[in-house]
Amino acid sequence: MSDRITGAEALVRCLEAEGVDVLFGYPGGVALPIFDALYDSTKIRTVLPRHEQGAVHAADGYARVTGRPGVALVTSGPGAANTITGLANAYMDSIPVVVITAQVSTAVIGTDAFQEIDITGITVPITKHNYLVKNASELPEAMKEAFHIATTGRPGPVLIDVPVDVSKGELDFKYPDSVNLPGYKPTYKGHSKQIKQAVSLITRARRPLLYVGGGVLASGGAKELKELAELMQIPVTTTMMGKSVFPEDHHLWIGMPGMHGAKYTNYAITEADLLIAVGVRFDDRVTGKLAAFASKAKIVHIDVDPAEIGKNKPVDVPIVGDAKNVLAGIVAELRKAGAEPKTEAWVKVVDEWRKQFPLHYGGHDVAADHEQLYPQYVVQRISELTKDRPTVICTEVGQNQMWACQYYTLRHPRTWVSSGGLGTMGFGLPAAIGAQAGRPDALVVDIAGDGSIQMNIQELATAKVNGFPVKIVILNNGYLGMVRQWQELFYGRRYSASVLPQDCPDFVKLAEAFGCFGVRVERPGDVDSALQAAFDFDGPAIVDCRVVPEECVYPMVAPGASIDEMLGGVPGCPVSEMLDDELLEEVWE
Amino acid sequence: MKHTLSVVVENKPGVLTRVTSLFARRGFNIDSLAVGTTEDPTLSRITIVCSAADTPIEQITKQVHKLINVIKVQELDPSESVERELVLFKINAAPERRHEIIEIANVFRAKIVDVGRNSVTIEATGATDKVDAMEDLFRAYGIKEMARTGKIALTRGREG
Ligand SMILES: Cc1ncc(C[n+]2csc(CCOP(=O)(O)OP(=O)(O)O)c2C)c(N)n1
Ligand SMILES: [Mg+2]
Numbered sequence: 001m002s003d004r005i006t007g008a009e010a011l012v013r014c015l016e017a018e019g020v021d022v023l024f025g026y027p028g029g030v031a032l033p034i035f036d037a038l039y040d041s042t043k044i045r046t047v048l049p050r051h052e053q054g055a056v057h058a059a060d061g062y063a064r065v066t067g068r069p070g071v072a073l074v075t076s077g078p079g080a081a082n083t084i085t086g087l088a089n090a091y092m093d094s095i096p097v098v099v100i101t102a103q104v105s106t107a108v109i110g111t112d113a114f115q116e117i118d119i120t121g122i123t124v125p126i127t128k129h130n131y132l133v134k135n136a137s138e139l140p141e142a143m144k145e146a147f148h149i150a151t152t153g154r155p156g157p158v159l160i161d162v163p164v165d166v167s168k169g170e171l172d173f174k175y176p177d178s179v180n181l182p183g184y185k186p187t188y189k190g191h192s193k194q195i196k197q198a199v200s201l202i203t204r205a206r207r208p209l210l211y212v213g214g215g216v217l218a219s220g221g222a223k224e225l226k227e228l229a230e231l232m233q234i235p236v237t238t239t240m241m242g243k244s245v246f247p248e249d250h251h252l253w254i255g256m257p258g259m260h261g262a263k264y265t266n267y268a269i270t271e272a273d274l275l276i277a278v279g280v281r282f283d284d285r286v287t288g289k290l291a292a293f294a295s296k297a298k299i300v301h302i303d304v305d306p307a308e309i310g311k312n313k314p315v316d317v318p319i320v321g322d323a324k325n326v327l328a329g330i331v332a333e334l335r336k337a338g339a340e341p342k343t344e345a346w347v348k349v350v351d352e353w354r355k356q357f358p359l360h361y362g363g364h365d366v367a368a369d370h371e372q373l374y375p376q377y378v379v380q381r382i383s384e385l386t387k388d389r390p391t392v393i394c395t396e397v398g399q400n401q402m403w404a405c406q407y408y409t410l411r412h413p414r415t416w417v418s419s420g421g422l423g424t425m426g427f428g429l430p431a432a433i434g435a436q437a438g439r440p441d442a443l444v445v446d447i448a449g450d451g452s453i454q455m456n457i458q459e460l461a462t463a464k465v466n467g468f469p470v471k472i473v474i475l476n477n478g479y480l481g482m483v484r485q486w487q488e489l490f491y492g493r494r495y496s497a498s499v500l501p502q503d504c505p506d507f508v509k510l511a512e513a514f515g516c517f518g519v520r521v522e523r524p525g526d527v528d529s530a531l532q533a534a535f536d537f538d539g540p541a542i543v544d545c546r547v548v549p550e551e552c553v554y555p556m557v558a559p560g561a562s563i564d565e566m567l568g569g570v571p572g573c574p575v576s577e578m579l580d581d582e583l584l585e586e587v588w589e
Numbered sequence: 590m591k592h593t594l595s596v597v598v599e600n601k602p603g604v605l606t607r608v609t610s611l612f613a614r615r616g617f618n619i620d621s622l623a624v625g626t627t628e629d630p631t632l633s634r635i636t637i638v639c640s641a642a643d644t645p646i647e648q649i650t651k652q653v654h655k656l657i658n659v660i661k662v663q664e665l666d667p668s669e670s671v672e673r674e675l676v677l678f679k680i681n682a683a684p685e686r687r688h689e690i691i692e693i694a695n696v697f698r699a700k701i702v703d704v705g706r707n708s709v710t711i712e713a714t715g716a717t718d719k720v721d722a723m724e725d726l727f728r729a730y731g732i733k734e735m736a737r738t739g740k741i742a743l744t745r746g747r748e749g
Contacts, residue, residue: 124607125614129657132603149657183599183660307651310644 007136008037008167011100014143016043017175020071022062022437023047024055028075029115030164031102035073037167047437047466050458052079054430056086057456059097061434064417065392065442067220069096069150070434076102077115080161081122085424087157088126092421093241094214096155098146103163106134120161128156136169144176153186154305155218186304190321190329197317198276198300199333205274205298206587207346208234211257212323214241214420215279215303221324222246222413225278227331233341235350237265239280240405244416248409254350255359258286259557260402263357263570266555266563268350271588272297279303279323282312283421292562302326345586352583357570359406361551373524375399375475375547379407381527382445382473385535390442392417392435396428396452398482400475402553404447415442426455429472433459436468443471443535450476450500450507460514463540471534473543477551478502485552489567507544517541591620592646593672593742596635596653597661600626604658608635611656617641617649621674621739632660636741638717665742672742675714677702678723681731682709690730697723708733 005013011034015023022045027035038046049055052074059070074083080101090097103109104116120132129149131142139162146158202208216225222245229236229246235254236246246253255265269275275297280286287293290313301308301315302323309318319326361376382393393408394417395401401418410416417435419427432446446453453474463470475481480498487495511518517537521530521544534541554568598604605624612619620638627634641649646664654662665672682690682704690709694701699713713723717740724735 120603121606124610181657184657305655307648307655311648 003173004170005173006033006037006167007139007162007169007171008033010136010139010171010173011143011162011167012037012041012044013173014140014175015071016041018143018147019068020044023071023073024049024058024434025073026052026055026075026079028079028102030104031073031075031079033164033167034100034102034162047462049430049433049462051456052082053085053426054433054456054459054462056083056097056099057089057424057427057430058434058437059099060086060090060095060427061394061417061431062438063090063095063097063434064431065414065435066438067414068438069098069147071098071100073100074102075115076104076119077117080117080119083159084122084126085422087123087159089419089422089424089427090157091126091128093419094155094218095157096150097157098150099157099159101159101161102167103132103161105165106163107165109163119159123159126157127159130159130161132161133166134163136166136171139166139171140173140175145179145181148179148181149184153184154215187306187320188304188322188325190302190319190326192329194317194319195326195329195333198319198330199337199339201274201298201300201317202232202234202276202330202334203337203339206342207272208232208274208276208343209268209272209297210234210236210276210278211239211269211280212236212242212245212278213239213280216242216323216327217245217279217413219279219304219322219324221279221322221327224324224327224331228327228334231331231334231341232339233343233347234276235268235347237261237269239283239286240418241420242279243405243418244410245413247411249411252347254354256405258288258563260405260553260555261563262354262359262406263555263566264350264353266557266566267353267357269294270296270564275299277301277315278327281308287312288557288561288563292564345583349583349587360570361554371523373522373527373545373547375477375545375551376403376407377524378473378475378521378527378545378547379403379447381531382447383408385528385531386443386445387411390439391415392432392439392442392444394418394428394432394435394444394446396446396448397423397425398449398452398480399477399485399551399553400447400449400452400481402482403475406553408447425449425452428452429456429470430459430462432470432472433463433466433468436463436470444468446470446472448472448474449481450474450478450502451480454505457510460511460516460540464515469537469539469541471541471543473531473534474507474545475547476502476507476544477547478549481551482553484550488550488552489556489558502546502549507542511540511542514540518544520544520546522546590642591638591640593665593667593670593740594637594639594650594653595663595665595742596637596659597627598633598635599658599660600631600633601658604633605635607656607658608637608653611652612637612639612649615649615652617645621737623739623741625741634741636739638740663744665744670742670744672716672740673714674717674720674740675712675738676720676723677710677712677736678727678732679708679710679734680727681707681733683707686730690727693723693726699723
């Protein structure tokens with residue numbers, strides 16, 4: 001059965017058929033037929049952001065917390081151009097986002113018409129795929145494929161460019177049941193021989209370590225991961241993209257690896273004899289100097305994207321497949337073989353490191369320090385005050401993000417929204433709005449920097465007007481703090497273009513100007529009450545925390561250094577000096 | 590080291606750009622590239638010669654394979670495949686030197702396709718090294734213009 005409708009109406013029907021319940025859309029000339037069709041939809045809520053970059057980040061945030069594709073709709077030319085950062089961000093982090101751009105009429109494409117840009121050309125390297133639909137009758141198929149491609153295999157953003165004559169043109173509408181993509185067949189099931197090899201390495205390992213990332217979240221494999229870790233008592237390190245997939249209050253969780261990982265995390269990677277890498281890509285921020293990364297370990301690498309396997313680091317057992325499936329397969333094999341954990345001594349060693357080299361800040365005893373407000377302390381308080389309620393943590397980029405990684409304890413999958421691969425300042429607030437749209441039940445907190453928050457602050461209006469009560473906690477250090485940190489460490493403290501006056505803008509007044517709640521905190525003693533007031537307020541709120549300006553994120557691996565050579569933090573020493581002989585003998589034969 | 594990749598793609602607008610821009614973005618130099626339809630009119634074959642060390646060639650092959658419109662990517666082993674290239678040379682040829690040039694062309698089983706007052710144009714096909722050898726010899730006379738198609742290749746019959 002089919003019926004005759006316009007391209008714009010068809011587009012809306014496609015979105016409804018895909019179960020889209022919210023769309024972030026910013027209109028303009030050639031997008032008007034689509035917005036007009038949306039006006040009649042009872043299933044789709046259209047949210048108007050204040051900038052198209054905000055629309056895409058919101059769609060991205062929505063996707064991260066729900067696991068369902070986020071959708072943004074914008075006009076041609078400048079509207080389309082403003083989606084680029086959002087697309088690149090979603091692409092780097094493999095987030096399923098569908099962006100629909102309106103385009104000038106097919107009759108004038110290629111003539112530099114008003115508000116014409118070649119958005120499909122521009123976005124080839126930052127989308128998983130894109131479409132320029134030249135005929136209304138091709139629209140349903142393109143939409144079906146776009147959603148399929150965005151959400152399957154290794155997820156990613158897909159863009160569909162819709163010329164205005166296509167949205168005005170008519171077609172016989174029928175939404176396809178399936179796609180026909182001969183060149184696109186992701187491998188989900190791991191090769192059973194490879195799985196057996198992995199199992200044999202796991203049963204023999206004395207110092208195994210699970211190194212897991214965003215791929216496990218994407219595959220919905222949190223349960224399988226936990227089963228494997230617990231069955232064989234294997235410590236787990238989650239990358240920044242993998243955060244929240246494993247409960248961070250679990251005794252086997254050993255923190256985030258890499259440039260700002262804890263010392264114990266990086267030592268564990270350095271000393272492991274088996275690294276089970278799942279849904280990760282051996283990013284340079286994790287590995288530091290590649291040759292030294294996990295150099296004592298055999299490596300099993302599980303990923304749905306074959307191009308990631310062996311890209312940066314040679315592996316011993318490659319397994320192409322969906323993380324959830326493969327982990328389940330490994331657990332089943334281990335159970336069948338009646339495998340028993342042999343890692344008691346190794347776990348003890350890692351725990352010992354955890355005790356000797358904890359994350360720390362502000363000298364020896366912070367609790368006694370009632371004068372200085374440390375940013376890490378603010379994050380710890382957010383963590384404490386939200387631990388018994390459903391919470392989603394979003395971040396901006398810079399030191400604020402790293403402190404959020406280090407000091408917030410995540411407990412449930414998909415409660416972490418942070419820009420990884422691209423490191424996009426200005427991501428946090430619009431992403432928080434998208435997250436709130438996807439999780440109306442949750443308290444959504446954006447842990448922000450004073451620089452980043454100013455990049456998309458206009459979205460506070462979106463939050464206010466559309467009833468998204470997001471809470472922004474600004475770690476206001478008066479600097480582009482991460483830049484300042486690098487300048488302090490590597491450029492002789494020459495703070496070139498990294499100073500932001502702490503009192504400009506006045507974030508409390510700014511919040512009030514948007515009709516939101518604003519509160520300033522200058523002393524540690526006031527943190528809890530300010531946070532609580534913001535969390536309890538029925539609407540968006542800003543907590544402006546005037547923190548110690550020149551605090552650095554430690555420990556830190558200098559770019560290009562080996563990850564066990566860390567600056568700052570509790571001084572480290574060679575492994576042999578850290579542990580007593582008995583333990584050493586047990587774990588290192 | 591040079592590698593020959595045979596890439597079968599859907600015959601749709603923009604697909605060639607997707608493939609070539611991927612090479613540029615991932616830092617691979619394309620030495621030559623030839624495109625045309627295959628036995629199936631909905632598919633095209635792109636033959637790409639590029640230079641790379643051994644590990645990265647596998648990386649680019651995998652990345653190309655990930656493109657939605659790419660059906661198949663194959664690295665061709667020279668000993669297991671037939672390779673050809675077409676070339677046109679327009680060579681300086683005063684009347685008294687013409688027969689020398691024609692003789693060389695004959696040795697290579699090349700064809701004279703045009704003769705002007707001071708030039709001859711020669712068409713030749715062959716594997717890349719043969720074309721290179723001809724180019725080398727003709728340089729002595731002065732090549733006014735040259736056009737090479739870039740290599741096309743197929744695997745030998747054995748594997749069907
Ligand atoms: C869009 C964008 N521009 C520039 C950068 C480079 N950069 C990374 S962190 C940072 C400073 C961030 O400052 P702020 O938001 O105040 O956070 P802080 O580090 O002080 O916590 C900059 C400029 C970036 N990541 N993104
Ligand atoms: Mg700052």
